[in-house]
Amino acid sequence: MDGRDLVRSIKAVGSAGAGQRLRTVRAAWRRRRADAAGLPPRGAERARVPGPVRSAEPGPGGGLLRFDRTVLRVTVAVNGAVFWGWDGAEAEPSYALAGRCPEPDPRAVLEPDKDGGWRVVAERVTVVVSRHGEVEVLTPGGVGLRRDLPPRWWEPVGGGPARWMQRSEVAADARFFGLGGRASGPRLRNGTYRLWNTDPGGSFGPDDDPLYITMPVQMVVADAATHLVFHDTSWDGAVTLREGEEGAGSGHDRAGTSELRMEGGPLRCWVMVGTPARVLLTWASLTGAPALPPAWALGHHHARWGLGGEQDVRRIVSGYLDHDLPLDAVHLGIDHYDGHRVFTVDHDRFPKLPQLAEELRRDGVRLVSIVDPAVEAAVGNEVHDSGVALGAFVRDASGRPVEGVARSGEAVFPDFTDARVRAWWGALYEERLAQGFAGFWHDMNEPTSFAAFGEPTLPRSARHDLDGRGGDHREAHNVYALCMARAAYEGLRELSPRERPFVFSRSGWAGLQRYGGTWSGDVATGWPGLRASLSLVLGLGLCGVPYSGPDAGGFDGSPSPELYLRWLQLGAHLPLFRTYAGARAGRGEPWEFGPKVLEHARGALVERRRLLPYFMTLAHLARRTGAPYVRPVWWGAPEDRGLRDCEDAFLLGDCLLVAPVLGPGVDRRAVQLPRGLWYDTVTEQVYEGPGQVLVEAPLSRVPVLARAGAVVPVRGQDGGLELEVWAPARGRTGGGLVVPDAGDGWDEPEIERYVARWEGGRVVVEREGEGEGGVSEPPHPVRIRGLSGTRGQM
Numbered sequence: 001m002d003g004r005d006l007v008r009s010i011k012a013v014g015s016a017g018a019g020q021r022l023r024t025v026r027a028a029w030r031r032r033r034a035d036a037a038g039l040p041p042r043g044a045e046r047a048r049v050p051g052p053v054r055s056a057e058p059g060p061g062g063g064l065l066r067f068d069r070t071v072l073r074v075t076v077a078v079n080g081a082v083f084w085g086w087d088g089a090e091a092e093p094s095y096a097l098a099g100r101c102p103e104p105d106p107r108a109v110l111e112p113d114k115d116g117g118w119r120v121v122a123e124r125v126t127v128v129v130s131r132h133g134e135v136e137v138l139t140p141g142g143v144g145l146r147r148d149l150p151p152r153w154w155e156p157v158g159g160g161p162a163r164w165m166q167r168s169e170v171a172a173d174a175r176f177f178g179l180g181g182r183a184s185g186p187r188l189r190n191g192t193y194r195l196w197n198t199d200p201g202g203s204f205g206p207d208d209d210p211l212y213i214t215m216p217v218q219m220v221v222a223d224a225a226t227h228l229v230f231h232d233t234s235w236d237g238a239v240t241l242r243e244g245e246e247g248a249g250s251g252h253d254r255a256g257t258s259e260l261r262m263e264g265g266p267l268r269c270w271v272m273v274g275t276p277a278r279v280l281l282t283w284a285s286l287t288g289a290p291a292l293p294p295a296w297a298l299g300h301h302h303a304r305w306g307l308g309g310e311q312d313v314r315r316i317v318s319g320y321l322d323h324d325l326p327l328d329a330v331h332l333g334i335d336h337y338d339g340h341r342v343f344t345v346d347h348d349r350f351p352k353l354p355q356l357a358e359e360l361r362r363d364g365v366r367l368v369s370i371v372d373p374a375v376e377a378a379v380g381n382e383v384h385d386s387g388v389a390l391g392a393f394v395r396d397a398s399g400r401p402v403e404g405v406a407r408s409g410e411a412v413f414p415d416f417t418d419a420r421v422r423a424w425w426g427a428l429y430e431e432r433l434a435q436g437f438a439g440f441w442h443d444m445n446e447p448t449s450f451a452a453f454g455e456p457t458l459p460r461s462a463r464h465d466l467d468g469r470g471g472d473h474r475e476a477h478n479v480y481a482l483c484m485a486r487a488a489y490e491g492l493r494e495l496s497p498r499e500r501p502f503v504f505s506r507s508g509w510a511g512l513q514r515y516g517g518t519w520s521g522d523v524a525t526g527w528p529g530l531r532a533s534l535s536l537v538l539g540l541g542l543c544g545v546p547y548s549g550p551d552a553g554g555f556d557g558s559p560s561p562e563l564y565l566r567w568l569q570l571g572a573h574l575p576l577f578r579t580y581a582g583a584r585a586g587r588g589e590p591w592e593f594g595p596k597v598l599e600h601a602r603g604a605l606v607e608r609r610r611l612l613p614y615f616m617t618l619a620h621l622a623r624r625t626g627a628p629y630v631r632p633v634w635w636g637a638p639e640d641r642g643l644r645d646c647e648d649a650f651l652l653g654d655c656l657l658v659a660p661v662l663g664p665g666v667d668r669r670a671v672q673l674p675r676g677l678w679y680d681t682v683t684e685q686v687y688e689g690p691g692q693v694l695v696e697a698p699l700s701r702v703p704v705l706a707r708a709g710a711v712v713p714v715r716g717q718d719g720g721l722e723l724e725v726w727a728p729a730r731g732r733t734g735g736g737l738v739v740p741d742a743g744d745g746w747d748e749p750e751i752e753r754y755v756a757r758w759e760g761g762r763v764v765v766e767r768e769g770e771g772e773g774g775v776s777e778p779p780h781p782v783r784i785r786g787l788s789g790t791r792g793q794m
Helices: 003-016 020-038 276-287 310-322 353-362 382-390 419-434 473-495 527-542 561-571 595-610 612-625
Strands: 045-048 053-059 062-067 071-076 082-086 109-112 118-121 126-129 135-138 144-148 152-156 163-170 175-180 191-194 214-221 226-231 237-242 256-262 268-274 300-304 329-332 366-371 404-406 409-412 437-442 503-505 517-519 577-581 650-652 656-658 668-680 686-696 704-707 711-715 721-726 733-738 752-759 762-768 782-785
Touching: 020 404, 020 409, 053 109, 062 109, 062 118, 071 126, 144 226, 144 268, 175 527, 214 237, 214 256, 214 276, 226 276, 268 276, 276 612, 300 310, 300 595, 310 329, 310 353, 329 437, 353 366, 353 437, 366 419, 382 419, 419 437, 419 473, 437 473, 473 503, 527 561, 561 577, 561 595, 595 612, 595 711, 612 711, 612 733, 656 668, 711 733, 721 733, 721 752, 721 762, 762 782
Parallel strands: 300 329, 300 577, 329 366, 366 437, 437 503, 503 517, 721 782
Antiparallel strands: 045 152, 053 062, 062 071, 071 082, 082 268, 109 118, 118 126, 126 135, 135 144, 144 163, 152 163, 163 256, 175 214, 191 237, 214 226, 226 268, 237 256, 404 409, 650 656, 656 704, 668 686, 668 704, 711 721, 733 752, 752 762
């Protein structure tokens, strides 16, 4: 017995009596005993390296290389992605991939290289394998982007999963991004980042790591090209990053390094090379197109822990209406459940929930329900009993359901890695739809099981189906929430086939975008939490999850009026726009912060509603291209090193640059501009990039700049779609894409392409692909802006 754990047990019981805290103590000891019995000690290990290459066997898109102690499989796919798997590992089965792997590229052929090595040459990339197992990725011009040194394995002598290490080198000028949701990002500094989805057990800030969504996905940006690398194993691991250093003219550069250590699973890797847009297009073709949210989900959401009941919901909605504030959704958390039990309703506080939902929908407001995976372990609980009959719950090594602790008390956990369980769980959402809910908010699905000490999750020895392969929680943990999201999404497609499902999840893994999005989780109230919110959204977008957002205002504590307003202004320009107040945070409605904040909050909410057609267009483009709505300012010019280090502003699509205020007392801020002309969207003052400019940032707004020539679809005063066109630079043309959407359903609307140009002394806007000569008049009203803009100072 660990003395420290005993002390923590006594403290936990003493602080809460014999209630929930006592359950967490029992659960912690139970988890420890389960792992001691179900996971044999590793014991002695045998180190292994590939050794020299002995032979090669060409195959479609590449082939097999046989080394002394292992086999390397290399394949270039038709979409340009490169796959390699050590120990002969194939790309499937994989929870990240969407359907079958892309076909091999028939033009890519394995051929001998110098010094006894081999290479595969494709259109977008060259892969060179040395005779001792180094794998190097080069641009078509022969510039090295990534060099993986020969891997090392440590195999238990008595059998069991091998842990392994892969060290890689990148260009000295390269910068690292990604690895899922990282509060310290979006650029990842030197340090170690764990790959284990984790509930931090309270509010978090920029220094907390890991968090709810970790992914072994890195985007590496360098002068020569951008590449995305994905190590397809869901086991626990860690990545240690170290940026390189250039020799300042001496020619002695130090390469950047990435060292990945995993506790098990296959050593298989995907690499995509090109521009940021190109690599995310390839990534989406591999892992699945992002789900398309219904239009209302791109509006403003409101949530608060501790809603008193139906009248409290009506009071909040009436407050928004009375103060002329746009509102599109209200979220009900665990306090609307009967005893915190999933798929139930507290009928004392919500006696007529379906009628309430219908009443709110008439005002344009949808209800969104929280859904936790934990099921109360009590006979008579319908969800529990039907799950027991199916054998739906995660089991221990002896075959008994694993019990943990959730908000409802002792709980069991569905095994979402079993297709039968996913179908059962997805059908349960029929109860939620009957209650009038239109969307679903997955929480506590890392999965979290409360414990007085140790990790707050299931025992690592817990057994999972893993879609027929069988395995334990060490492999299933990181994909648990991904499989839960799949269960909900596919179930809702069956239950309500005419409507696009709306699901967002606190946890997930590579491929989550196929089923919905995510949110920040319990971000701490404070200026550091505000900054972390932006980091999370940017980083997740670069991992292929375009729909995300924070709890505006923070999870805990009461934000100052200034902080609340600045968070609201940031959230109004992020994909998921949700205000939230935790149990101890007091009220989070805009009118609770005084008339001045209310006035400025109205401006942010009205602007979000005006931009809804643009957000809908970005959603459709994300689905078709994988490009995130929110992008780093270096997105279109990753070779610009000054932009690579900019973390306090972002591009919203191709048209807008948003510079949020992330600190107190700011009324003017510096903005790093990409190349071209940019208009302040309020004053129409024009600035020229590249370079840094000072822009006014009064309390009433944050700086938003429009790219010269941009065509932005907005909501006009009559509620219809209007084209807001920003004058292109003299002698230049501009343009933009618009995807009109009725708001729901599965029709694929046509992409409308527009060009803006000067004709004499006026700006002309035409739609391409229509009418004589391939152009026509726009079918929407056009408003030209920027004609009277004054030149701003650098």
